[in-house]
Amino acid sequence: xxxxxRVENLTFEYVKSEDGTRVKALENVSLNVEKGSFAAVIGxxxxxxxxxxxNINGLLVPSxxxxxxxxxxxxxxxxxxxxxxxxxxxxxxPDNQIVSSVVEDDVAFGPENLGVEPLEIRRRxxxxxxxxxxxxxxxxxxxxLSGGQKQRVAIAGAVAMEPECIVFDEPTAMLDPRGxxxxxxxxxxxxxxxxxxxLITHFMEEAAEADRITVLDQGRKKLEGxxxxxxxxxxxxxxxxxxxxxxxxxxMLLKERDIKIPAxxxxxxxxxxxxxxxxxxxxx
Numbered sequence: 001x002x003x004x005x006r007v008e009n010l011t012f013e014y015v016k017s018e019d020g021t022r023v024k025a026l027e028n029v030s031l032n033v034e035k036g037s038f039a040a041v042i043g044x045x046x047x048x049x050x051x052x053x054x055n056i057n058g059l060l061v062p063s064x065x066x067x068x069x070x071x072x073x074x075x076x077x078x079x080x081x082x083x084x085x086x087x088x089x090x091x092x093x094p095d096n097q098i099v100s101s102v103v104e105d106d107v108a109f110g111p112e113n114l115g116v117e118p119l120e121i122r123r124r125x126x127x128x129x130x131x132x133x134x135x136x137x138x139x140x141x142x143x144x145l146s147g148g149q150k151q152r153v154a155i156a157g158a159v160a161m162e163p164e165c166i167v168f169d170e171p172t173a174m175l176d177p178r179g180x181x182x183x184x185x186x187x188x189x190x191x192x193x194x195x196x197x198x199l200i201t202h203f204m205e206e207a208a209e210a211d212r213i214t215v216l217d218q219g220r221k222k223l224e225g226x227x228x229x230x231x232x233x234x235x236x237x238x239x240x241x242x243x244x245x246x247x248x249x250x251x252m253l254l255k256e257r258d259i260k261i262p263a264x265x266x267x268x269x270x271x272x273x274x275x276x277x278x279x280x281x282x283x284x
Contacts, residue, residue, distance in 0.1 A: 004165060004196045005033035005056055005087075009065035012051050025051040027219045028065070033212075035164075038188075038197045040207040040227075043216035044241050049200045052216070053169045056198065058083040070164065085114070088158035092170040094150035103145075103153055104129065104138040110161045121160075128159040131193075132186050148179025155186055165196035172203065184209065204231070205245045208266055215242070228264055247271040 012026040026048040033039045043049050054060040055067050058074040069087055072079040091097055100106035104125050111121045129135040132152040142150055151171055158166050168187060172180040184206055191197040199210060207213050208227045215223035215230065217240045223230055230237070234244045234252060243249070247268045251261040259278075265271050 003032040004035040006068040011064035013063040038191045038210045040199045040210035040213045047216040048219040087165045088163040094154040097154040107156045124160040128156040132156045148182045167198040169200045
């Protein structure tokens, strides 16, 4: 399948306002995201994850290197409008994205600014709210919603723009476990409908849901591969201060007790099924 996003030798520098020194937030980073796929980017705070997200959307442009979205160079001003139509962003704090006092009005804000006709806006708003399971809350005030519900409204606002790709920049960081599960469920459903998905996260179990993972450390790409390939390198992740999914950590502890655990175990369901089969085998 064709690449929807191509990042080639991306370096991004900024100047500290305090002393004027130049800092490289990203250095020589390259990665590709296939059209319709689900990519995750993980790393510690300050590793360059959010800077990468903003370069993909064209909110920032490379100091060196190139970023291409559906073949368009994001550094060219004439491409920015189309790039931002194709790539929507959802940020960590939904309160920073919600601009209206009624849910459905907030979701309509983006299409209205694109000059979409009223009947088409109505269709997009209804479909977007249904897609994130918030249609029944369309007349409510956003401040009356839970954190997870607010984030789903923010996602609906992105969906109503009808982008081909959505970049989620730590969308569950401020949510409780239930809210995180709700938002991740929505993200996976949108990806299954064909929306190219890039998830910036520090929750390893969320990254494990992706097709491919890129690991950043101090602005450089350290690892890239499928979730199973990445989390089989648990030692390297721990060395750079990252965790592993709970199921992988439990597998590591069991291996220390000489219990043979299949290397491909990644999720809680897989380890539960393995332990059940192990117990049944011992009982026979």
